[in-house]
Every structure is written in structure tokens, then in C-alpha cells.
Amino acid sequence: MADVASIDRTAxxxxxxxxxxxxxxxxHRVSEWCGHAPALEEDIALANTxxxxxxxxxxxxxxxxxxxxxxxxxxxxxxxxxAGGFRNLLLVERPNGDFGVTxxxxxxxxxxxxxxxxxxxxxxxxxxxxxxxxxxxxxxxxLERSADLVIRLxxxxxxxxxxMAKALKSxxxxxxxxxxxxxxxxxxxxxxxxxxxxxxxxxxxxxxxxVLAEAxxxxxxxAWQHKGGKQGIHSEHLGFLLAEMxxxxxxxxxxxx
Amino acid sequence: xxxxxxKSEGSKTRDEMTPEEIAFQERIDRGERIxxxxxxxxxxxxxxxxxxxxxxxxxxxxxxPEGNWITRAPTLERKAILLAKVQDEAGHxxxxxxxxxxxxxxxxxxxxxxxxxxxxxSSIFNYPTLTWADIGAVGWLVDGAAIMNQVPLQRTSYGPYxxxxxxxxxxxxxxxxxxxxxxxxxxxxxxEQKAMAxxxxxxxxxxxxxxxGPSDKDSVHSAQSMAWKIKINTNDELRxxxxxxxxxxxxxxxxxxxxxNLKWNEEKGGHDFSEPDxxxxxxVIAGNGPCNEERLGARVKAWDDGAWFRDGLMAHAEKAASRxxxxx
Numbered sequence: 001m002a003d004v005a006s007i008d009r010t011a012x013x014x015x016x017x018x019x020x021x022x023x024x025x026x027x028h029r030v031s032e033w034c035g036h037a038p039a040l041e042e043d044i045a046l047a048n049t050x051x052x053x054x055x056x057x058x059x060x061x062x063x064x065x066x067x068x069x070x071x072x073x074x075x076x077x078x079x080x081x082x083a084g085g086f087r088n089l090l091l092v093e094r095p096n097g098d099f100g101v102t103x104x105x106x107x108x109x110x111x112x113x114x115x116x117x118x119x120x121x122x123x124x125x126x127x128x129x130x131x132x133x134x135x136x137x138x139x140x141x142x143l144e145r146s147a148d149l150v151i152r153l154x155x156x157x158x159x160x161x162x163x164m165a166k167a168l169k170s171x172x173x174x175x176x177x178x179x180x181x182x183x184x185x186x187x188x189x190x191x192x193x194x195x196x197x198x199x200x201x202x203x204x205x206x207x208x209x210x211v212l213a214e215a216x217x218x219x220x221x222x223a224w225q226h227k228g229g230k231q232g233i234h235s236e237h238l239g240f241l242l243a244e245m246x247x248x249x250x251x252x253x254x255x256x257x
Numbered sequence: 258x259x260x261x262x263x264k265s266e267g268s269k270t271r272d273e274m275t276p277e278e279i280a281f282q283e284r285i286d287r288g289e290r291i292x293x294x295x296x297x298x299x300x301x302x303x304x305x306x307x308x309x310x311x312x313x314x315x316x317x318x319x320x321x322p323e324g325n326w327i328t329r330a331p332t333l334e335r336k337a338i339l340l341a342k343v344q345d346e347a348g349h350x351x352x353x354x355x356x357x358x359x360x361x362x363x364x365x366x367x368x369x370x371x372x373x374x375x376x377x378x379s380s381i382f383n384y385p386t387l388t389w390a391d392i393g394a395v396g397w398l399v400d401g402a403a404i405m406n407q408v409p410l411q412r413t414s415y416g417p418y419x420x421x422x423x424x425x426x427x428x429x430x431x432x433x434x435x436x437x438x439x440x441x442x443x444x445x446x447x448x449e450q451k452a453m454a455x456x457x458x459x460x461x462x463x464x465x466x467x468x469x470g471p472s473d474k475d476s477v478h479s480a481q482s483m484a485w486k487i488k489i490n491t492n493d494e495l496r497x498x499x500x501x502x503x504x505x506x507x508x509x510x511x512x513x514x515x516x517x518n519l520k521w522n523e524e525k526g527g528h529d530f531s532e533p534d535x536x537x538x539x540x541v542i543a544g545n546g547p548c549n550e551e552r553l554g555a556r557v558k559a560w561d562d563g564a565w566f567r568d569g570l571m572a573h574a575e576k577a578a579s580r581x582x583x584x585x
Contacts, residue, residue, distance in 0.1 A: 024333075031327045031336070034343055035320035036555060038563020040351050040364075043320065047344035054337045061333075075332045099566050152573040153566065160569025248331040248389055255447050257331035257389070257439075 011187035013068035014087065015194060017077070018184075018230055019116075020060030021088035023135075024078055025238070026109060027053030028245055029096055038099055045145060049106070052138040059131045079249035083238045090229040091174035093238045097167065100153060100160070104167035107146035111207040112178045113139050115200040124192035147211045154215025165217055176225025178204070184230075259315030259379035259403060261470040262542065263308045265478035265487075266300030285486050290416040293359035301485055305415055306360050306367075307376070308487060313353035314371045314378040316346050318552050322386045323395060331389060338435055339392065345428045352424065356417035372557050380538060383546030384464050390443050390450070394457035396436015398465040398503065404429050405499045406469065409489035437506065444510040451511075458507065459515045463533040469496040471535060500528050 031050040037043040061074035091109055096102045117139055120132035153160040179201040181189075188194040212219050228234065248257065271279065278298055284291070291297055320343050327343065330336035354364040370376040381399050386392060407429060410422045443454035470476060470492040482488035490498075500519075507514050518531045540546070 028328060031340055034324035034327050034340070035317070035347075036324075036559040038559065038566040040317065040347055040354070042563075042566075043317075043347045044344055044351065047340050047347065051337055051340045051344065054333060054340065058333045058337070075334075078333055079331070099563060153569045155573055155576065156569030157565070157572035159565045160572065163565060163569075244328050247329050252447065252449060255331075255450055257335055257442060257446075 007191035007193070008187050009067060009069070011184045012191070012193065013064050014184045015188045016060055016064035016067060017087040018089075020057050020064055020074075020077070021086050022092050022109070022113075023053040023057035023060060025086070025088040025241065026092040026106075027051075027057060028241060029092065029094075030102070030106070032096055033102065042099075049142055049145075052135075052142065056131070056135045056138070059134075063127055063131065075249075079246045083234050083242055084232045086229075086234065086238060086242075087232060088229050088234075088238075089174070089177050090226055090235055091171065091177065093229070093235060093241060094171060094174060095237055097170075098163060100163040100167040101170065103146055103149050103153070104164060104171055106142065107150045107211065108171055108175055108208070109178075110139060110143035110146050111211075112175075112200065112204050114143050114207075115203045116195070116197075119195040119200065123194060128193055143207075147207075150211055150217075151215045154212070154217040161216065164215065168212070168217055169220055172220040173223055173226055177227040177229060180227060180230070182230065259319070259381075259468070260308045260311045260406075261379060261468065262377070262476075263304065263311060263478060263482065263488075265304045265481040265485075268481040282484070285414045285484075289414075290419065291414050292416045300481070301487075302360050304482060304485070305418065305487060306357055306362050308482075309353055309357040309360075309418055310362075310367045310370070310376050311378060313350050313357060313367065314376060315382065316350035316353060318371075318378040318382045318556060320346050321552055321555055322382055322384070322548070323392060325386050326389060326392050329389070330392075335439075342396070342432050342435065345432065349421075349425045349428070352421040353418075356415075356421045359417050368560065372553070372560060374544070374553070377542060378552075379468060380541040380546065381464050381468050382552055383541050383549045384460070385548050387460075388453045388457060390440070390453035390457035391461070393436050393439030393443060393454065394461040396432050396434075397440050397506070398436075398458075398461050399468070400429050400433040400436055401503065402465050402468040402499050404433060405495045405502075406490075412486070412489060414486035440510055440512075444512060454510065455512050458512050462515050463537075466496055466499070466530075466533045467535075467538045467541075469493075469499070471538070472532070475535075497527050500530050504528055 027050045030046050030053065033043070033046045034050075035043060037046055057078070058074055061077045065072050065074055065077055089109075091105060094101070094105055114136065117132045117136040121129055121136055123129040123132065150164065154164045155161070179197045181196050181198050185194070185197055189196045209219060248255075269278070271282075274282065277296060281291075281296065281298060281301075291301075323339060323343050323346075327336065327339050330339050354367060357367060358364060367376065371378065381402075386395065404426065407422055407426050411419055411426060413419045413422065440454055440457075443450040445451075446454075473479060473491045473493045476492055479488060479491060483491070504514065504519070516531045518529060520529055521527075522529045541549070544550075
């Protein structure tokens with residue numbers, strides 16, 4: 001295990017929030033579908049995906065709380081930070097849209113998530129490596145499912161193709177942020193805790209290109225890319241998500257549930 | 258549970274039965290299981306389709322009142338537990354639709370009958386979940402009432418239904434404990450939390466009693482279903498058992514059951530209690546409950562909005578099949 005003191009504790013905790021918040025916010029979004037999916041099997045699969053992500057977020061935010069060492073818990077991090085304190089990617093806070101948008105968002109993230117977790121399983125911090133090894137198994141299944149559905153719907157009916165193409169176009173501009181390196185990323189990479197995000201891009205592109213080709217969907221290629229989530233500059237959507245998610249903890253401070 | 262007012266077909270005296278029907282009844286009386294490909298009276302098949310269909314519909318509509326609080330669950334652990342629970346309910350729906358399909362009706366046909374209002378789901382899901390304590394009350398009371406009915410159904414005469422019920426019961430009893438755990442936390446919490454817990458009990462008590470269906474004296478379909486072992490206990494027997502089980506649990510929580518007539522009756526060895534307002538029950542069944550429109554509307558919308566998704570998957574499957582064919 002790396003000696004936490006040997007790396008900047010603030011950078012490590014900050015980075016853990018990024019990983020944990022991605023799981024929390026995407027898990028929350030997916031859970032919004034509960035009972036409203038287009039087929040019973042999809043309701044089950046979505047609940048399962050959301051459950052995996054919430055479970056992962058508990059582990060990541062638990063470790064973030066431990067590393068930051070300010071006496072906060074994972075729940076306090078999840079339920080008592082305001083939007084500016086969240087470090088998730090803009091992609092995962094995008095509203096669910098139709099089922100095509102939800103699936104495409106999942107696929108674009110899963111293809112990144114799996115590469116990140118594979119690399120983290122070799123982390124010099126054994127706690128990070130252990131969480132990643134557990135999450136990797138779950139996310140491998142998420143990717144298998146989301147890729148399969150993107151292919152089927154892209155190469156499905158005229159309407160499903162059109163919806164998937166539209167979803168891809170609207171979400172593509174939020175994918176670039178996944179691979180941007182900043183000072184926090186540099187610090188954890190130098191400590192051997194995590195890979196540089198930019199190092200994951202080639203593998204992500206290979207997965208995405210192969211799936212989009214089979215789905216007969218055109219790769220949007222170079223496009224303007226939004227950023228800011230990792231630094232706490234979010235879209236308007238996150239505030240509403242948090243208002244809902246944090247309601248009980250905010251309305252009844254100090255209560256135990 | 259979740260099957261109320263299931264209209265039973267048939268009801269013949271032994272003299273009116275054909276030799277086949279007599280042999281079938283004798284198998285049931287011996288405690289044998291009926292399996293899908295075996296001969297069964299048309300009335301038995303139709304009644305089972307109604308009951309299992311209603312049960313399956315209740316599981317999937319039942320996702321909605323609890324799903325209502327998934328995005329507002331107060332801790333990460335509570336959120337995960339609730340998600341797992343609602344996922345189980347969807348799974349129960351899936352087993353039950355599959356079991357019903359062995360009787361010669363498709364899941365799509367059953368769903369169409371739900372959406373058109375021809376088939377019902379349990380009245381309980383037409384009540385709103387207004388606070389987090391309601392999620393505790395649903396687990397404690399609603400799942401508790403469901404278990405009362407479902408445990409005996411593990412011995413029901415139709416094999417696929419009985420087997421589905423074994424697995425469902427295991428999960429339901431876990432759900433009930435989780436619900437009770439929420440109630441314990443709330444009842445021992447701040448004054449506001451305790452008030453929420455009491456309020457949830459006040460609102461869910463009578464609707465939970467209604468889950469067993471009308472009193473035996475008014476329940477016209479029970480006799481035939483009991484002869485067929487589709488129904489094992491009478492509505493009143495189960496309701497009494499539920500009340501007797503729940504009273505000490507409420508006492509332990511320090512909550513008051515909203516019934517001034519509730520008291521122990523030494524002579525009968527059970528509690529006396531007030532009947533729910535049956536006119537309310539029939540109104541809810543007829544579509545006039547507080548959430549009927551939202552619940553059914555949400556299911557219909559999910560189905561309609563998902564048409565392109567299901568059609569897209571079918572179109573892909575057809576393309577893939579014709580490509581395979583062309584390659585051969």
C-alpha cells in the first residue's frame with residue numbers, strides 16, 4: 001500500500017470523490033427509471049445496474065472520507081455537499097431522456113469505466129485496487145449489456161436507429177471530459193494510485209468505434225467538448241437531482257435513518 | 258398475495274361433474290400437484306390465470322409506490338436496500354408471468370388486459386407513499402399481509418405457481434424485516450420521525466386489512482377456489498392471523514394501531530378488531546382510489562413509450578436471422 005502521507009492527501013481525496021460521484025450520480029439517474037422501463041427485463045437490469053453503482057459509490061466515498069480525515073462519512077459526502085462540491089463528469093448527470101439516451105449514456109460511460117477499473121486494479125494503494133477489482137466484474141457486465149443494446153437498437157428499426165443516432169450526437173459532446181488530465185490526476189498518477197485519464201482514451205475509442213460500426217451508427221468524430229464537472233462546475237441539472245436526493249437529510253438535520 | 262376478488266369459474270357439485278373432473282378433484286384431494294401439460298378443467302385454468310395474472314400485475318404496479326422514494330432514500334444503504342427490494346418485486350412479476358404462460362396465455366396478453374383495465378392489481382398499490390415512513394410501513398404491513406397469503410400458496414395445487422411462491426416467500430420475508438427495521442429506526446428517532454411512523458401506520462392499517470379481500474360471508478368465489486386448492490385459507494382466517502401477528506409488533510415499536518375496538522379476546526384466542534370500510538375498498542377496486550390513475554397511467558405510459566425499443570429489438574432479431582440465413 002502506498003503511504004498516504006507520501007502523496008497529497010487533498011489530491012487523493014479529491015480524486016476519490018470524482019470516482020465515487022460518477023457512480024453515485026449515474027446510479028441515481030438509472031434508479032429514476034424504476035418501474036417505468038419498456039420491458040420487465042429492463043426494469044430488472046436497470047435496478048441491478050443502479051444497485052451496483054450505488055454499492056461502488058459507498059466504497060469509494062467511504063474511502064474518500066477516510067483519506068480526507070475530516071470526520072465525515074460516505075453518507076455525509078453524498079447527502080450534505082452542494083452541487084459545487086460534486087466532482088462527477090457532466091456526462092453522468094445528463095437527464096435520462098428516452099430509453100435510447102439512457103442506454104447510450106450508459107454505454108459511453110461503461111466503455112470508459114471498465115478501462116479505468118482495469119487500470120485501478122493494479123493501483124499501488126491496495127484499498128483502491130480491492131474496490132476496483134470488485135467493481136470491474138460488475139462493470140464488465142454493464143458494458144456487455146449496454147453495448148449489446150446499442151448494437152441491436154442502432155441496427156434495428158428505422159425509428160430505433162434514428163433515436164440512437166440522436167442520443168449519440170447529444171451525448172458525444174460530454175465524452176471528452178473523461179480523458180482530460182489536470183493537476184489532481186497528475187498527482188494520483190505520479191503516486192501510482194491511478195492512471196492518467198488521457199491514457200485510457202485509445203482503448204475507449206477502440207471499444208466505441210467497434211460497437212458504433214456494428215450498430216451502423218456514425219461516429220460523430222471531432223466536436224466541441226464540454227467540461228467542468230470534475231472541477232465542480234456542473235450543468236443546471238445537478239442541482240435538481242441533489243434537491244431530490246438530499247431532501248430528507250436537509251429537511252431533518254441530524255436525524256438517523 | 259395481491260389477489261383479491263378473483264372470480265372463480267365452475268363450482269359444481271360432485272353429481273354435476275364429468276368423470277374427468279371427478280378424477281381431477283381426487284388428485285387435488287390427495288395433495289397431488291397439477292403440471293402444465295396435464296388435463297385440467299377449463300374453469301381451473303381460467304381462475305388460475307386470473308389469480309396469477311392479478312398477482313403478477315400487483316408485483317409490477319407495486320414497484321411504483323416504493324420506487325417513488327428510491328430517489329429520495331435518506332442514506333446510501335437505504336437506497337441500495339430499496340433498489341434491491343424493488344428489483345425483487347420485478348423479478349416476482351417475471352416468475353409469475355412465466356408461470357401464467359404455462360396456462361396458455363402470453364405475457365403481452367396479460368399486460369394488455371392490465372392496461373385496458375380488464376384485469377386488476379391489488380387495491381393497496383392505489384394508496385400513496387407520502388413520507389419515508391411509508392416505505393417502512395409498506396414493508397412491514399403490506400409485505401407482511403402478502404406473506405400471510407403466500408406462505409400457504411407454496412402448497413397450492415398448480416405446480417409452477419407453488420414453486421414460484423417458494424422463492425417469492427423467501428424474498429418477501431426479507432422485505433418485511435427490512436420494512437420493520439425502517440419502522441424501528443423511525444419510532445426510536447426524533448419526534449418528527451416518530452410522528453411520521455405513527456402517521457404511516459394510521460394510513461396503511463385499514464388498506465392492509467383490505468388486502469385479504471372481503472369477509473368470507475361476502476366472498477362468493479372462495480369455495481370453488483378452496484376446493485381446487487388455489488386458495489388455501491379463507492380471507493377472514495388470514496386477516497385474523499395478520500392482526501394477531503401485527504399487534505405485538507406495533508406495541509414493540511410504541512405505535513398505536515388506529516382502532517379503538519382492538520382488544521384481546523381470550524375466548525377466541527385472538528384479537529377483536531374493526532372491519533375496514535368496505536365501501537372504500539370497492540371504490541378503490543372500481544378505479545377511484547387516490548392513485549389509480551397515476552399507477553395505471555404510469556404503466557401504460559412505460560409500455561407505450563417503450564414500443565419503439567421493443568420494435569427495434571425485434572427488427573434487429575429479424576435482420577440477424579435473415580443474415581444468418583443468407584450466409585448458410
